[in-house]
Amino acid sequence: MEMRGIRANVETYLWLLDGCFNSGSLLCAQKLHGKILKSGFDLENVLCDRIIDIYIGCGDLDGAVKVFDEMCDRSVSSWNKIINGFVVNKLSGRVLGLFWQMTAENVIPDEMTFAGVLRACGGGNVVFQYVHQIHARITYHGFGASTRVCNPLIDLYSKNGFIESAKKIFDRLCLKDSVSWVAIMSGLSQNGREVECIFLFRQMHTSGTAPTPYIFSSVLSACTKRELFEVGKQLHGLVFKVGFSSETYVCNALVTLYSRSGNFISAEQIFSTMRNRDEVSYNSLISGLAQRGSSGRALELFQKMQLDCLKPDCVTVASLLSACASVGALYMGRQLHSYAIKGGMSSDIILEGSLLDLYVKCSDIDTAHEFFLTTETENVVLWNVMLVAYGQLNNLSDSFEIFRQMQIEGMIPNQFTYPSILRTCTALGALDLGKQIHSQVIKTGFQLNVYVCSVLIDMYAKHGKLDTALGILRRLTEEDVVSWTAMIAGYVQHDMFAEALKLFEEMQNREIQSDNIGFSSAISASAGIQALNRGQQIHAQSCVCGYSDDLSVSNALASLYARCGRIEEAYLAFKKIDDKDNISWNALISGFAQSGYCEEALQVFTQMRKAAVEFDLFTFTSAVSAAANIANTKQGTQIHAMIIKTGYDSEIEVSNVLVTLYAKCGIIDDAKREFHAMAEKNEVSWNAMITGYSQHGFGIEALDFFQEMKKLGVMPNHVTFVGVLSACSHAGMVNEGLGYFDSMRKEHGLVPKPEHYVCVVDLLGRAGFLSRARKFIEDMPIKPDALVWRTLLSACIVHKNMEIGEFAAHHLLELEPQDSATYVLLSNIYAVAGKWDSRDRTRQRMKNMGVKKEPGRSWIEIKNSVHAFFVGDRLHPLADKIYEYLGDLNKQAANIGYVQDRYALLNDVEQGHKDPTVYIHSEKLAITFGLLSLSNSIPIRVIKNLRVCNDCHNWIKYVSKISNRAIVVRDAYRFHHFEGGTCSCRDYW
DNA sequence: GAAGCCTGCT
Numbered sequence: 001m002e003m004r005g006i007r008a009n010v011e012t013y014l015w016l017l018d019g020c021f022n023s024g025s026l027l028c029a030q031k032l033h034g035k036i037l038k039s040g041f042d043l044e045n046v047l048c049d050r051i052i053d054i055y056i057g058c059g060d061l062d063g064a065v066k067v068f069d070e071m072c073d074r075s076v077s078s079w080n081k082i083i084n085g086f087v088v089n090k091l092s093g094r095v096l097g098l099f100w101q102m103t104a105e106n107v108i109p110d111e112m113t114f115a116g117v118l119r120a121c122g123g124g125n126v127v128f129q130y131v132h133q134i135h136a137r138i139t140y141h142g143f144g145a146s147t148r149v150c151n152p153l154i155d156l157y158s159k160n161g162f163i164e165s166a167k168k169i170f171d172r173l174c175l176k177d178s179v180s181w182v183a184i185m186s187g188l189s190q191n192g193r194e195v196e197c198i199f200l201f202r203q204m205h206t207s208g209t210a211p212t213p214y215i216f217s218s219v220l221s222a223c224t225k226r227e228l229f230e231v232g233k234q235l236h237g238l239v240f241k242v243g244f245s246s247e248t249y250v251c252n253a254l255v256t257l258y259s260r261s262g263n264f265i266s267a268e269q270i271f272s273t274m275r276n277r278d279e280v281s282y283n284s285l286i287s288g289l290a291q292r293g294s295s296g297r298a299l300e301l302f303q304k305m306q307l308d309c310l311k312p313d314c315v316t317v318a319s320l321l322s323a324c325a326s327v328g329a330l331y332m333g334r335q336l337h338s339y340a341i342k343g344g345m346s347s348d349i350i351l352e353g354s355l356l357d358l359y360v361k362c363s364d365i366d367t368a369h370e371f372f373l374t375t376e377t378e379n380v381v382l383w384n385v386m387l388v389a390y391g392q393l394n395n396l397s398d399s400f401e402i403f404r405q406m407q408i409e410g411m412i413p414n415q416f417t418y419p420s421i422l423r424t425c426t427a428l429g430a431l432d433l434g435k436q437i438h439s440q441v442i443k444t445g446f447q448l449n450v451y452v453c454s455v456l457i458d459m460y461a462k463h464g465k466l467d468t469a470l471g472i473l474r475r476l477t478e479e480d481v482v483s484w485t486a487m488i489a490g491y492v493q494h495d496m497f498a499e500a501l502k503l504f505e506e507m508q509n510r511e512i513q514s515d516n517i518g519f520s521s522a523i524s525a526s527a528g529i530q531a532l533n534r535g536q537q538i539h540a541q542s543c544v545c546g547y548s549d550d551l552s553v554s555n556a557l558a559s560l561y562a563r564c565g566r567i568e569e570a571y572l573a574f575k576k577i578d579d580k581d582n583i584s585w586n587a588l589i590s591g592f593a594q595s596g597y598c599e600e601a602l603q604v605f606t607q608m609r610k611a612a613v614e615f616d617l618f619t620f621t622s623a624v625s626a627a628a629n630i631a632n633t634k635q636g637t638q639i640h641a642m643i644i645k646t647g648y649d650s651e652i653e654v655s656n657v658l659v660t661l662y663a664k665c666g667i668i669d670d671a672k673r674e675f676h677a678m679a680e681k682n683e684v685s686w687n688a689m690i691t692g693y694s695q696h697g698f699g700i701e702a703l704d705f706f707q708e709m710k711k712l713g714v715m716p717n718h719v720t721f722v723g724v725l726s727a728c729s730h731a732g733m734v735n736e737g738l739g740y741f742d743s744m745r746k747e748h749g750l751v752p753k754p755e756h757y758v759c760v761v762d763l764l765g766r767a768g769f770l771s772r773a774r775k776f777i778e779d780m781p782i783k784p785d786a787l788v789w790r791t792l793l794s795a796c797i798v799h800k801n802m803e804i805g806e807f808a809a810h811h812l813l814e815l816e817p818q819d820s821a822t823y824v825l826l827s828n829i830y831a832v833a834g835k836w837d838s839r840d841r842t843r844q845r846m847k848n849m850g851v852k853k854e855p856g857r858s859w860i861e862i863k864n865s866v867h868a869f870f871v872g873d874r875l876h877p878l879a880d881k882i883y884e885y886l887g888d889l890n891k892q893a894a895n896i897g898y899v900q901d902r903y904a905l906l907n908d909v910e911q912g913h914k915d916p917t918v919y920i921h922s923e924k925l926a927i928t929f930g931l932l933s934l935s936n937s938i939p940i941r942v943i944k945n946l947r948v949c950n951d952c953h954n955w956i957k958y959v960s961k962i963s964n965r966a967i968v969v970r971d972a973y974r975f976h977h978f979e980g981g982t983c984s985c986r987d988y989w
Numbered sequence: 990g991a992a993g994c995c996t997g998c999t
Contacts, residue, residue, distance in 0.1 A: 353991065423993070454992095485994040488994085516995080556996080583995085583996045660998075
């Protein structure tokens with residue numbers, strides 16, 4: 001044709017190009033392209049489009065782009081061709097740029113454009129923020145209900161953790177095809193919402209949409225993940241009914257289901273009768289077996305697979321590796337690693353991930369790092385796994401270095417990266433770094449991802465920024481149980497139990513199903529305010545949800561009973577736990593210690609040692625704290641020795657409680673030694689010293705420590721001020737105390753809590769400013785609690801002020817009408833003033849209210865047996881000896897100034913009783929018996945169920961001096977440590 | 990192939 005001089009026209013070239021396209025010859029196309037350029041037809045878009053098709057088809061993307069760049073007035077279909085060219089060639093990073101350029105040139109994108117762009121976004125290496133922007137364009141151009149565009153969008157959102165957004169898109173679809181259903185169902189399943197996935201399947205089924213094998217495999221895998229094996233079995237029936245029981249995908253999912261439930265008979269049966277077994281079939285059964293520890297059979301199948309003409313592929317090895325990682329089978333994992341190297345698959349991107357994960361999960365970080373260095377850099381998963389590894393080692397600087405380096409190498413952090421690094425920041429208290437990463441999270445559009453949010457909430461909540469944490473939770477658009485639980489737990493960690501329970505309730509009102517950890521946190525919150533009933537109700541709920549055998553929930557229940565002082569129930573709950581861990585034991589020890597049953601706590605500690613359960617940080621802190629509370633120096637120092645042996649003395653929490661132990665026992669030199677030996681101190685350490693000094697009446701020293709603490713820049717907290725204010729009380733420094741109280745708010749931004757008001761009332765009351773104390777209470781911005789009134793009442797008794805005492809007692813009785821001690825105190829005030837009518841009226845009122853005065857009892861332990869005494873008790877076998885020695889003691893005490901305070905309880909009739917020994921209080925008897933029975937080196941320890949009375953208190957001071965013995969009395973309200981004629985309470989209780 | 994929430998110390 002050319003030789004005859006006939007010029008080819010556009011049609012001719014089009015035909016020629018078609019031929020070229022069919023033959024797939026790049027060379028031919030290039031020649032033709034040259035001719036077209038020469039002929040000047042290169043301005044014809046229809047030819048250019050065809051040339052682009054051919055170049056892309058032949059893999060010459062650069063050639064295609066060159067043609068594309070030269071074109072003018074490019075149509076949307078030309079843009080689509082080039083976009084898809086990049087997508088197919090996995091150069092998705094450049095697609096977004098093309099898309100923005102296209103919109104800048106006012107070319108209107110169509111469905112095909114968006115489908116391509118979304119595919120590009122799914123390929124990783126795209127900042128997720130852009131997906132939101134593209135979504136906005138999709139809506140703007142009217143494709144918000146198009147399955148072709150929305151199916152990949154659903155997939156993209158759910159893969160990045162935005163399941164709520166995915167659901168919204170799904171709901172707006174006019175026509176849902178089977179791909180839409182699979183996308184949303186597998187999305188739900190991937191985001192931990194397996195139950196909804198199953199629910200949606202039912203909805204789909206009833207709506208008449210026929211399920212496909214893909215849909216079955218998706219819903220079955222949801223059942224497997226949730227361990228809803230019964231539902232899975234029912235679905236198996238349906239599979240049979242609709243005739244999919246030979247479909248490979250369905251059978252694979254069934255094999256996984258049965259093998260995870262441990263039903264290997266069914267699993268193997270399905271497997272062996274399958275028509276077409278593929279690699280996945282083998283992989284499912286192999287990984288099921290390996291996860292259950294049947295590695296022998298797993299390896300057997302691994303061999304057999306090859307006889308079935310299926311080569312174990314990367315996924316086979318990867319699934320075996322993941323099973324190894326989850327059961328910690330490092331040795332088998334290493335063997336698989338060599339297999340992978342021999343089989344030439346060790347550089348597979350997925351396998352690299354599983355290998356690294358194996359080493360990290362098995363805590364072999366050195367090998368992990370070594371392996372990491374041998375891999376190529378562009379696999380973001382490997383970077384993420386390394387972040388987890390350094391997090392495990394509590395190594396913030398290396399973690400951050402990885403985080404920084406990965407970005408230098410062009411990796412974009414994703415929704416896995418942020419939780420890992422942020423968790424490390426949380427654990428190591430690097431709040432500033434955490435905040436910086438938080439701003440990066442916002443910049444890159446992950447601020448609504450539930451995994452990221454849950455860690456952010458946890459980070460802020462754990463470090464006391466509860467408002468910030470709550471803000472994040474409130475802005476979260478997804479319903480996420482973990483984020484809610486993190487917030488609830490944060491409240492619990494900061495003693496804000498009411499807030500925790502309120503939030504838990506709100507979560508349930510929103511029908512967010514709590515998980516085991518949510519339930520256990522809510523039970524802990526109930527325990528924090530001794531709300532036994534509430535805690536029991538929550539426990540019942542958790543049982544309904546299937547958590548009756550869950551360890552966290554069971555531990556929380558034991559802790560609830562223990563912290564509510566229900567010894568028997570706590571032991572019962574503890575015994576019911578099948579696989580007790582240290583937390584179960586610790587729950588009893590710390591719970592008993594917190595509810596004041598410190599002897600029981602120490603007994604549990606001893607049992608724990610006999611049971612050869614390993615102690616941890618929590619065990620030691622709780623046990624020492626129990627010993628400290630009852631000033632049990634002997635057992636306290638024994639535990640200290642064990643702490644040194646096990647190396648826990650380097651832990652700051654342990655040192656803090658040791659300082660407390662010695663301070664509370666009054667061995668202030670040892671407390672100081674522990675304190676100064678600490679490599680690192682926090683505010684708790686300082687508080688322990690300040691409180692210790694203060695409790696032992698060393699007000700000035702306590703305040704010196706407080707000044708020193710401030711000078712060193714350690715931030716005082718609420719507890720510091722309890723110590724400081726009571727130090728001022730002891731030292732009689734009223735004005736200084738009031739000044740410190742003001743400074744809480746003004747200088748330290750601390751809002752005074754009820755206990756601080758109590759301290760100020762104590763400060764004023766002890767100094768005798770009773771009217772000022774009353775005025776102070778009346779002006780309080782919060783409602784005075786019982787302790788405030790009880791403090792005022794005690795001050796009135798010491799200062800013998802009947803009027804204000806009466807006032808205080810009435811308020812106290814309004815709050816606690818069943819507290820017999822208050823009636824007794826009030827009647828004592830009247831007795832002191834000789835107002836016998838008022839006293840009798842009080843006693844009558846007490847009777848009318850149905851309040852019974854508990855009979856006073858005291859206990860003392862002598863050589864592993866407990867001796868109990870009532871008032872005027874003569875039932876003890878050694879009663880005669882005890883009364884004889886008591887008489888001696890009374891004489892000696894009188895010689896050095898003891899005068900019996902006969903007004904403490906008795907009216908004139910009672911005082912005239914023939915035998916005054918009838919009224920001898922039980923603590924006197926117990927102490928006398930202790931002095932008779934115990935060697936000089938052992939302090940006398942007596943427990944009393946009521947408050948110790950004024951007379952006994954005075955008597956014990958004298959006796960401690962005469963006998964030169966330490967006497968420790970724990971009464972209903974506090975603990976008194978008598979030595980050398982004085983008491984640690986400084987006559988004020 | 991990778992990620993989050995749960996017991997303790999003043």
